[in-house]
């Protein structure tokens with residue numbers, strides 16, 4: 717299960733994401749990409765800087781503490797001949813994204 721927390725992207729961070737990608741690709745609200753977790757910080761994807769191997773994340777904790785951070789991609793690959801890569805960042809808590817898709821029939825992301 718994916719964490720169900722959403723966060724509105726602060727205007728300055730939204731503008732920053734729009735500068736780095738196409739404006740229509742920058743969402744004004746993001747959902748936490750981690751697997752369900754009880755506490756700690758939430759991470760929503762702002763902008764995937766694909767070719768450089770890192771992405772811009774919105775990190776928040778509570779309702780006031782929010783910031784953008786650039787984090788390297790998680791290097792974990794699902795087991796198997798054509799294993800799927802993890803969509804999260806290195807050092808994330810909880811499970812890799814492909815651990816969820818291995819169990820669920822449809823991927824919601």
Ligand SMILES: [Zn+2]
Nearest residue numbers: 719721748758
């Ligand atoms: Zn979360």
Ligand SMILES: [Zn+2]
Nearest residue numbers: 790792802812
């Ligand atoms: Zn991972």
